[in-house]
Amino acid sequence: MVLRRATRDQGGSPTGAGPGGSSGGSRSGEEHHLSTQTVVGGLSGARGTNKYESTYNRGVTPLGFVLTLVVISALAGVLGSLVGLGGGIVVVPVLTLLYHVDIRLAIGASIVSVIATSSGAAAAYVRDRMANLRTGMFLEIGTTVGAISGAFLTTVLPVRALFVVFSAVLGYSAFATFRKRHAAAALTTSDDRIANALGLHGSYYDQAEGREIPYKVVGTRPGLALMYVAGLVSALLGIGSGALKVPAMDLTMHLPMKVSSATSNFMIGVTAAASAGVYFARGQIDPIIAAPVAIGVLGGSLVGSRLLGRVENATIRWIFVAVLAVICIEMLQRGVTG
Amino acid sequence: MTTRSDEATTRGDEEMSTDDAKVRRVELAISLVLRVGVTVSVAVIAAGLALMFVHHPEYGHLSGPFSYHRLTSNSAQFPHTFTQLGAYLEAGKGRGVVVVGILLLILTPVLRVAVSVVSYLYERDRAMTLVTLFVLAALVGSFFLGGVLS
Structure with a gap:
């Protein structure tokens, strides 16, 4: 922690950049490190700081930053669009841990990444009928109302406790999604009144199996309730809500795993757009x-x-469970350490 | 990419009932909105980014003393109100152009919901018109709540 603060102090000072001012800048930096060294207590600590600084702070130019971030974000986009979670799960840790960007700005970039993944992937998913458009739009009632409630509740609810609760919920979802791995067959009948009235049932062409798979939708009411919670949580914690949306559709509404992922992708853009304006206004x-x-x-x-x-479908399920487990740990850590 | 799936669609449409054809038209309209939205916004974002590097040649080295950290720290300067954005654009700054592209990206899902309201209205699907209208109202309401538009 001390090391990181020392580095940032020097990186922020304008004297370190110019050829003329560099000697003065680095000298003041060294003095700073001497004091850091005494705090840390050890020669190795000071040497580590210098090495860290030369490779990390000096070496990376804005061009290098932009180019490497484009590549990492592309990987985040592939993963996010496959499991229906958006790119935030990769972008936030990469920005904070690798590039040492402040969490506020990392979250702002993450909300942009969620909208980009959602719109980019959903254009194809909707065209190829992989996403269930009508179900997605119906469930957006829950997520948008949840997001608005969240905006009112931000000052009331304890955020750190929420992270812990959310982590527990995700842990359970990961377990439940994992347990369902053998029951892959789609439903052929549905007595769900809302689903029948709105015509939410659908079918998609599965390239892996080489055939059209029709499916029925059930559990619209618990599904809608879970979407409300998903919207609420994403507004309160500033995280993508796909992690709750996919299990809600997969476990409660019995959509095929791929359809759940594609439909979640379609929906997360709207949920994120609802809070993106706020992040822009706050300068994030x-x-x-x-x-x-x-x-x-x-x-x-x-x-x-x-x-x-x-x-x-089974592969998507495995990747999803693995990603969910990682987010579960990440959330728990944020809840415990603040 | 587009032509192949469009052909598949036309072939599929012949076998479909009129209801299915309606559903398909809405799907294609929404897919188009999303595609146009992301294409335009990414083009504007890329142009703004390029402009930033043109205006600041010191950013464009692969190695050198100028660290990216000065642009990503908490004291970095960039527009976050519409007044500031106007000033950045008037000065022809790349940052302003990037922000315009990002705002277009944020608006794409909103536009997608608006287009679905119109599509369902046009297809006389009353239930889905109400559903999407409600979502649109909630979405616009959230912008007001967030103090972005007020």
């Missing part, structure tokens, strides 16, 4: 971070949306 969307993230994630989502049809 830094163009030099958001631009490479948006470009990379969009490219990745185009690749991911072409892959989903060809990959087996």
